Amino acid sequence: MTTLQRYFGEQAGLGLFLLISTVLLLLAVAAGTGIGEMPIPLDTIFFAVTNKFGWTAIELDPIHQSVIWDYRLSRALVAACCGAGLALCGAILQSLLRNALAEPYVLGVSAGASTGAVSIMILGVGSGAVTLSAGAFAGALCSFIFVALLSDGARAGAGKTILAGVAASQLFNALTSYIVSTSGNAQQARDVMFWLLGSFGGVRWPEFQLALVVVVIGFLVCMYFAKALDAFAFGDDAAASLGIPVDAVRVILFAVTALLTAAIVSMVGSIGFVGLVVPHAARFIVGPSHMRLLPTCVVTGAIFLVLADIVSRIILPQQVLPIGVVTALVGVPFFSVILYRSQRAK
């Protein structure tokens, strides 16, 4: 087989895989729209969506229409965007930091977001004019800037950058605890926990628009640097010798992942596991090349989080489990299978 043939063969394989995954993603979103507490007939679900697209104009119960369109569909799509974004960030950070344990929150972003959120929720910073999400986003950026300063714009090396992230997480978690314990009551502490554990309960269409934009931009930027990321695997010097502006690429990618993660945390709280595990699972499936890995991460992460959200909504009647609990509960068995099979394959 010539290199050319192999190249096309691989591309076709990847294309087929992505096609199937995209169909699966659409099915998952359809399931997310169809499954819920309120029993709604299948045709109503279908028409509720087609009505909104302007394809049909069938008279439906407005409550059904609203639950399907404003609540379930927007929620499933936001879950898909967040899953895609988190998996993408995880893959980038694992490559940049050359650390298998790196995940979107490794640079202290979620700790910073929680400090921002409690400053708004408990201390009343901005006295109502600043939303919780804006506060969380600002907190996340503070933490990222702190890490960037400590690690000299990530030039200090992967190990030091991770340490700077740990320091930032500790600092901001301590600040959060300080605020909660000096100013909050038991109920507020619970509210903060509920908010931070991650939930898609508060998302509607505006969140989807924002999530879609940031995820698409983040994805395009990362794909643009996919070849450079491949080179990073062999170390900074090797990458530099290939003519890659190592420092610049690293700073850009760190900034993109931080902004993306901050946007996601501020919308839905911190959702663990997706960003850590989906990139590994994707690597087992398509290998380490970033041109293949990043699109795979995006669709797999999206499918995974949409499914996890469905589970979180139906496992307890009339109550929602924090999504982070479900991602770990669903994700660990799923990941165990992949890990086991990859070991056998060796």
Add this chain to the structure above:
Amino acid sequence: MFSVKSVSALCGLMLPLALSLTPAQAAATVYPLQLTNCGVELTFEKAPERAVTLGQNSAEILLLLGLEDSMAGTAFWPSEILPELAEANEKVKRLSQEIPTLESILAERPDFVAAQLAHLLGPESKVAKREDFANLGINSYVSPTLCTANHDTGDVHGARAELWNMDQLYQEIDELSQIFDVQDRGQALIADFKAREAALRARVSDETADLSYAFWFSSPSPEADAYLGGKNGSSGFIADLLGGHNVIQTEVEWPTVSWEGIMAANPDVIVVGQVALTRGWELDNAENKIAFLKADPAISQLEAVKQNRLVVMDAQAMNPTIRTIYGAEQVAAQLEELGLFK
């Protein structure tokens, strides 16, 4: 012929009857009713028939207004229902003891949603935003204590600059009674609460000792620092109503205080909260609290503990709710037995 006792018992029986039979003092609501609630314009074409409440206080207000037949569901119950409302409350579906989902609320096909707490309904809520209901033509009402204009003094935040009082609760009762066209009952309820408030205040005289109170809500464990009710919260209001003051002088709503700090403050009376949450905190229970106070070698030396000036109160009264006035009465009755209040 009649003993004093039987007459007063008769009066007690008559009271609810009297309340409902009082000739209409308040005007009937004219629909469509327009109301501004926390900056949102509401229009009611008729009285709601399928109300859902989010938060115990909202539910208890509607039940006190006798509206159980107009309620489709309730959610979020951190404490036991007020005993006299238990029977009426049985008729209303409890969607969730905890935080409910939007779908479970909508499944009841509500025509009105009333909420007590910001995390149950509002821009930051993970449950629902007011627009979610407005888009479906469902009016929503949030407790006036949550209005943005009141952020400086509201209970959503950590500190309160002025002593809490019942005014916003009265406003809430008044507005809800207008919405449901039960203004007679609303005014009667407000009058009843005001009379009870005044009755307690009237018992305070120059001779009443200015007692210092510590309001112990709960502690995660015996080793942990205690959650106390702060100076300007409803705990402070209760102390003030009884002619005393809160021994805690910080403006923080729910300070966490070490036992050394409590001993240094040396309260005359310790009010121990009975918390009905099922979160497994041993010291949520008032009896366990008292046993702890008496058993601890250092704390048991406090004058209040030695003289058994320990008073039990439903902890829900330490939250600014209708239960606050019930809590004040509960404390007053026990102080009377201790000879500390006339």
